[in-house]
Amino acid sequence: MKRKSFQEMDCPVAQTLERVGEQWSILILRDALRGLKRFDEFLRSLDVAPNMLARRLATLVEAGLLEKSRYCDRPLRYEYLLTDAGRDFQSVIHALIAYGNRHFTEGGHSVYILDTETGQAAEPVVVDRSSGELIREPRFRLGGDAVKSATDGA
Secondary structure (H helix, E strand, O other), X not given: OOXXXXXXXXXXXHHHHHHHOOHHHHHHHHHHHOOOOEHHHHHHHHOOOXXXXXXXXXXXXXXXXXXXXXXXXXXXXXXXXXXXXXXXXXXXXXXXXXXXXXXXXXXXXXXXXXOOOOOOEEOOOOEOOOOOOXXXXXXXXXXXXXXXXXXXXX
């Protein structure tokens, strides 16, 4: 079954899903943020079929989240480096970790975010940059033309 494209949707969530909405892509970005770079490292970490990994890496390169860089000529080998856009995805990974720990992990956290200065586990939250307030309902809600057009018929 062919996957629906979100390319034409005027929504940042849909546009992000268009580029990273496949589960392997998100796990590849998680591993890249942990420092993995090479095909065999991703293969070992994810236990994914090589052809699937190759497709997902190519998709992430095409989306501008990773860049492919040759590190060996004989045999020809590449590594996959995070771009600025790929590094920006770290906050999304942190949010997924917090959400998963809160809702799907029994008996403690299997993954946590560590403050390297204090050694303490950190709990990520989303904060408004200008006010410093936690972003949550009902004070904050989605706005913009894409939201208005999606709710006009509701």
